[in-house]
Each structure stands twice: as structure tokens, then as C-alpha cells.
Amino acid sequence: MTVSPLCLADPRLPQPGQAPPEGPREVVILGSTGSIGTQAVDVVLRNPGRFRVTALAAGGGNLALLAEQAHRLRVRAVAVSRAGRADELREALAAAYGPGEPLPEILAGPDAAARLAATECHTVLNGITGSIGLAPTLAALEAGRVLALANKESLIVGGPLVTGLAKPGQIVPVDSEHSALFQALLGGTHAEVSRLVVTASGGPFRGRSREELATVTREEALAHPTWAMGPVITVNSATLVNKGLEVIEAHLLYGIPFDRIEVVVHPQSYVHSMVEFSDGSTLAQASPPDMRMPIALGLGWPERVPDAAPGVDWTRAHTWEFTPLDTEAFPSVPLARRVGSLGGTAPAVFNAANEECVDAFLAGLLPFTGIVDTVARVVREHVEERGTAPEGTPLTLPDVLEAERRARRRARELAGTAGPEEAAAADRTMQETRA
Structure with a gap:
């Protein structure tokens, strides 16, 4: 599979050292109440002259925090993915805002984050966890926004759907590892x-x-x-x-x-x-393990944000170790290599099955080693049943969604978290989607 370098510096974009544009950069934060989102809010609040958050999106599990963030940042819109929580969000916002203060626009439903990702702004930070971040990623790229990407799953399951939309330099990675590669690659x-x-x-x-x-x-x-x-x-x-x-x-x-x-x-x-x-x-x-540095770089690129996070304390002695990975004890990395080489819907199957198996482990229904073992079995069965797509076969969003549904259903069956009624309902949903 031939892949072009997707997010290396684009000569058409401003380069480091150039003056930033006038006024604060407008940013949308998706997944604002999660780990990445809360740290992004911290970066913004410490740099009010550099960034302005125009909208926030979250799942809806912590409405009080979402309302507090909206009030502190004075956003124009707030979204929750759970449609049934719109009224509760309105009440939380009313409690956070003072008397007479206008409330932001409220969006609710599974497409709410994607709608915000396409609104007028400079940068969209996708800090959503899981493959549900795919639709917002596609929406931000299609709208021409710079995408600060912390939601790796959307790129992995979307594959060519994402790479086909992204212009050179449009994606700035936020994962600490990929932010590091992004910076080091500028050296050659x-x-x-x-x-x-x-x-x-x-x-x-x-x-x-x-x-x-x-x-x-x-x-x-x-x-x-x-x-x-x-x-x-x-x-x-x-x-x-x-x-x-x-x-x-x-x-x-x-x-x-x-x-x-x-x-x-x-x-x-x-x-x-x-x-x-x-x-x-x-x-x-x-740099010390602090996600505020790659988050700030993702929001501010091509400029660095001063004092985004503490640097290495060179007045202390440090010992840094590097050892090979034990792939026998941890077979997930070689499995991922195989899945990535297969391409097509295999990465979506890998990711979806893993999400279900992690839930089963956290619920006490699957042993720790059963997570990767079950994922490997779901991937194997998928390949045996579906085969591999010929080189050049286009991937479609319905392909990805159907593969995910099948993988989730099979993983739940193997982990013992899906009963006959749930399995039958999943089958009906799949058939309706096909129709």
C-alpha cells in the first residue's frame, strides 16, 4: 500500500518563526471533559491572547464540568452526543451562568460533534476517545479546518477516507509519540x-x-x-x-x-x-511526560506556545532506558502490524473488537490476556470470511460501519457480554443498514 506523508510541513502554510495572525486563534474542542480536553482547556485559559474556544463537545457524562468550561471560555455553542441529555445540559448551563447571561447554543445527538467540527474556526482539536471520532474528523477536514488529532482511532479505522480528504499539513498530531515524530521529521x-x-x-x-x-x-x-x-x-x-x-x-x-x-x-x-x-x-x-506540550503544539502550530509545560530539569541526574519489546508477552503490536498491512476494514475490526473486549475486561467478564486473544480471533474470522480487498479497492464509510458492527457483535459473543436477543437485534440493525 502506497501512502504519502500526510502531515509533514506544507510549504504553503506559515512556517515556524513567522508572526502569528492578528487576534486569538479560534478553536473547537471535541471531548472537552476527557483527559485531553481538560488539559486543552487549561492550555487555552493560560493563553487567552493566543486562543479563543468557540465551541465544546462532550459525551454528556459530566454535564456540570461541561457547563463550567462553557462559562469560563464564553463559547458560542455546546454539544453532547446523548440526545436525551439536552434538557439536563440546559439546566447545568443555567446553573453555571449568572442571571441574565445568554446561554450558548445547545446541540445534542450522535452527529452534534461533527456539526461543531464543521463550524467556522481555525483549528478543531479532536480529543474524543474511540472510533466515534471518525465523523467529526471527516467533517473538520472537509470543512478545511486544521485538525489537531488526538483521536487516533478515527485515522486508523477511516484509513483512506481520512487520508483522501486531508491536504498536506492539515493534520497536526497530538499523541505524544506522533507529535515527537512530527517534530523530529523536520530534521530531514x-x-x-x-x-x-x-x-x-x-x-x-x-x-x-x-x-x-x-x-x-x-x-x-x-x-x-x-x-x-x-x-x-x-x-x-x-x-x-x-x-x-x-x-x-x-x-x-x-x-x-x-x-x-x-x-x-x-x-x-x-x-x-x-x-x-x-x-x-x-x-x-x-520532554517530561505532560500532554500539555503536544496539545499546545497541536493548537498553536506552526508556532510553539511558550511555557506550555515544564522542560527537563537538567540540574538532576537522569537515567533513560531503552529495551526491545517482548512480543510474546505482548502480541498486540505484531497483530496491529498485520492488520495495518491488510488495510481495508481490518483496522476497523481490530479497533472495534478491542473496545468491546476492554469493556468486558473492566466488567470482570474477560481475563486480561483474553483481550488481545479475542481481538485476534475476531480479526482472523473477519479475514477468513471476507478475505482481503484487491489493491486499489476504495473504502467507503458504510463498509467501515458494517465491519465495526460485525466486529462488536462477535467480540461481545466471544466475551460473553451479548445474549441471544442482543445478537439478533444487532443482526436486524445490520440488515436494515444494508437495505
């Missing part, structure tokens, strides 16, 4: 890149054998040693599925073949990723 041309080295903390179970991982508990999996993240991403980091997704993302963003993208374990999480060039030199981007 695309033709000079020998390989990408994506770093992984190794999660809380670094050094454990597969046998030892079989008894991992929910509480242990949620205790990440370095990063504070939501439960799904934290479990994905523990299984290293997150790292597998990042390998696929790196391939799509930078056009580097899978056999030239490596994963190395770096427990300290200071070096976020590296680029090795053809002359043997390696450029690494290093």
Missing part, C-alpha cells in the same frame, strides 16, 4: 528517513511473562506508572494495543512502511519517539 527530508522508532512506557506490566499476565486485575491494569488517562486508553496501554494503534497511525501519517516502524520500551517516558535518518543519525524529541 522524507526520502532521508531510514526508520521511525516509537517509544512505549511498557505499561504497569513491563517485564512480566504471558503466564504472569493471565491473573492481572482491573485495578492493576488501571494503575499506569507514568500517564494519567481515561480507563480505555489506560487498559490499551497495559495491553500495548495502544502502541499497535500508534504503529498504524505512524504509517498513515508519515508514509513509512510497516517494516521500518519499530517499537522500543522506554519506561521513563521522557523520549517520546525518534527518527533515524539514512546517514545513521537519530533525532529524538524529549
Whole structure:
């Protein structure tokens, strides 16, 4: 599969060192009450002359926080994905705003975030978790917005749907690893890149054998040693599925073949990723593990935001370790490579099955090692049933959605979370969608 470098600097865009435009940059934040969103709000509030948030979107699980953010940022619109929570959101906003203060426009429903992503602004930060971020990603790109992308799943499951819409330089990655690659790649041309080295903390179970991982508990999996993240991403980091997704993302963003993208374990999480060039030199981007730095870069590019996060304290001694990944204990990365090489709907199946299996693990219905084992089985069955699409076969959004539905249904069956009635309902929904 041939992929062009998607988000390398575009000479038609302003380059670092040029003066920023007059007035604050208008930004839409999707997933504002999550880990990425709350840190993005912090970056904006500490830089009022540089950014202005025009709209916020969230799932609707924390309406009080969403209303507080809307009031502090004085946004024009607020959206929740749960249509039934519109009235509750209005009440939360009324409680957060003072008497006589006009409330922002309220949008509700599964398409609300995508509608906000297409509104007038400069940059859309997609901090939604999961493949539900695909529609907002497509909407932002189609509307010509700069996309600060923290929702890796939308790029992975959408694949050519996303890459076909994005103009060079339109996507600025926010994941710490891809932000690091983005910065290091500026040190040479695309033709000079020998390989990408994506770093992984190794999660809380670094050094454990597969046998030892079989008894991992929910509480242990949620205790990440370095990063504070939501439960799904934290479990994905523990299984290293997150790292597998990042390998696929790196391939799509930078056009580097899978056999030239490596994963190395770096427990300290200071070096976020590296680029090795053809002359043997390696450029690494290093900073303390703080997501505000890549978030600020995503919002402010091509300008850096001063004091976005603390730098490395060089008055202290540091020891940084790098070790090979144990693919026997953590088979998620080689599985992701295979899935990414298959292309088509395989990445959507991989991601959807994983989301369902993580939910089953958190509910105590699936062992830790059962997450990746079940995902691998769902992927295998999908390929055996559907085969692989011939080279050049276009991917459509209905293809992706149907593959996801099938994968979720099968994963729930295998994990024991889907009863006969739910399975039958899923089948009916799939048939109606086909019709």
C-alpha cells in the first residue's frame, strides 16, 4: 500500500518563526471533559491572547464540568452526543451562568460533534476517545479546518477516507509519540528517513511473562506508572494495543512502511519517539511526560506556545532506558502490524473488537490476556470470511460501519457480554443498514 506523508510541513502554510495572525486563534474542542480536553482547556485559559474556544463537545457524562468550561471560555455553542441529555445540559448551563447571561447554543445527538467540527474556526482539536471520532474528523477536514488529532482511532479505522480528504499539513498530531515524530521529521527530508522508532512506557506490566499476565486485575491494569488517562486508553496501554494503534497511525501519517516502524520500551517516558535518518543519525524529541506540550503544539502550530509545560530539569541526574519489546508477552503490536498491512476494514475490526473486549475486561467478564486473544480471533474470522480487498479497492464509510458492527457483535459473543436477543437485534440493525 502506497501512502504519502500526510502531515509533514506544507510549504504553503506559515512556517515556524513567522508572526502569528492578528487576534486569538479560534478553536473547537471535541471531548472537552476527557483527559485531553481538560488539559486543552487549561492550555487555552493560560493563553487567552493566543486562543479563543468557540465551541465544546462532550459525551454528556459530566454535564456540570461541561457547563463550567462553557462559562469560563464564553463559547458560542455546546454539544453532547446523548440526545436525551439536552434538557439536563440546559439546566447545568443555567446553573453555571449568572442571571441574565445568554446561554450558548445547545446541540445534542450522535452527529452534534461533527456539526461543531464543521463550524467556522481555525483549528478543531479532536480529543474524543474511540472510533466515534471518525465523523467529526471527516467533517473538520472537509470543512478545511486544521485538525489537531488526538483521536487516533478515527485515522486508523477511516484509513483512506481520512487520508483522501486531508491536504498536506492539515493534520497536526497530538499523541505524544506522533507529535515527537512530527517534530523530529523536520530534521530531514522524507526520502532521508531510514526508520521511525516509537517509544512505549511498557505499561504497569513491563517485564512480566504471558503466564504472569493471565491473573492481572482491573485495578492493576488501571494503575499506569507514568500517564494519567481515561480507563480505555489506560487498559490499551497495559495491553500495548495502544502502541499497535500508534504503529498504524505512524504509517498513515508519515508514509513509512510497516517494516521500518519499530517499537522500543522506554519506561521513563521522557523520549517520546525518534527518527533515524539514512546517514545513521537519530533525532529524538524529549520532554517530561505532560500532554500539555503536544496539545499546545497541536493548537498553536506552526508556532510553539511558550511555557506550555515544564522542560527537563537538567540540574538532576537522569537515567533513560531503552529495551526491545517482548512480543510474546505482548502480541498486540505484531497483530496491529498485520492488520495495518491488510488495510481495508481490518483496522476497523481490530479497533472495534478491542473496545468491546476492554469493556468486558473492566466488567470482570474477560481475563486480561483474553483481550488481545479475542481481538485476534475476531480479526482472523473477519479475514477468513471476507478475505482481503484487491489493491486499489476504495473504502467507503458504510463498509467501515458494517465491519465495526460485525466486529462488536462477535467480540461481545466471544466475551460473553451479548445474549441471544442482543445478537439478533444487532443482526436486524445490520440488515436494515444494508437495505
